[in-house]
Amino acid sequence: MNILILGCGRVGARLAIRLERGGHNVSVVDELREAFTRLGGDFRGPTYQGSGMDSEILKKAGIKTADVVVATTGGDNRNLMIVQIAKTKYGRERVVARLKDPVRAARYREMGIETICVTTIIEGLLEVWALKGEFPELPGEASVSGDASDLM
């Protein structure tokens, strides 16, 4: 699949590496060139410096042929704007915004925008841990199995 990741922080960079290892074409956009160092030496996909809300950058980074768009910059509102650009302007369907704020995450999901909220997830996991003393198996850890450490 063609995957476009906006925001090359810890989450964006690790996701990019993971998906590329899975055999997908991954391109990454970030406003700061230094952010791409998080991708490490083995990442082969193209990187683009610029704003994920800028149409020129999005086009260069291949939004028109992207099967999946993931908005994972540090700003909730930026991520929400990026996914709405991807959906309404470029007709992308498999599009998700990573958010910190559970209220916005719930509201936009009701509006038909796919969101994933880190706060809600961690809060839920900690609740399970508090009650049972152990974490359930996480999809991220399972899929990298032994090589999670070399994603660092």
Next chain:
Amino acid sequence: MAYAIIVGGGKIGYYLSRSLINRDYEVCLLEKHPSHASRLSSELGDVVMMGDGCDPLTLKNAGVQRADILFAATGDDADNLVIAQMAQTCFTRPRVIARVNNPDNEALFEKLGIHERVSGTATVLNMLGQKMGRSPVVLLGALEKSSLEVIEIIVDEESPLNGARLGDLTFPAQCLVIATLRDNEGHIPSASTVFEPGDLLLILVPAELESTLREFLV
């Protein structure tokens, strides 16, 4: 007394609050950065509230349910988009207006249901363009909730309008010259009006014909 909530205490939010207060509006200016909020409240007093305008609870505490207008006035288009969308989907009461900083985002905001917008940059660019002589045609504004716009044009020597009689001109369909200004005096034109260099014309035009009209005029 009308009640306006302004989100974002930058230059626009600050001066707008001040002028609305002077015009006897009840105002709440929301600013999310604590230090900036306290600086603003030392000048404007109780109207300033510290909080994030994207948060429905904050808006509720600011009295959004009895507000007449909510203006998303920050310098960041992503913030203004989300503030406006959250306000529109969580509350029915206030009229929501968003500031658009990057003119390229106008169409996106429209598609996403933010129908009332103010674009400072677009207006300034437009007027600057005219002052620098590049574009003699200026968009003055759109009539609310319609697809009609009012544009302004100044007739110059090379203009196809120079020396022409209004009755002889074939404007694109539905375009209407509503006023002319010559030597600082306004007139309502008739078919016999003949245009001269320096005349300023106000023209009503359906938005989708604006570019056709521009081509016709220059």
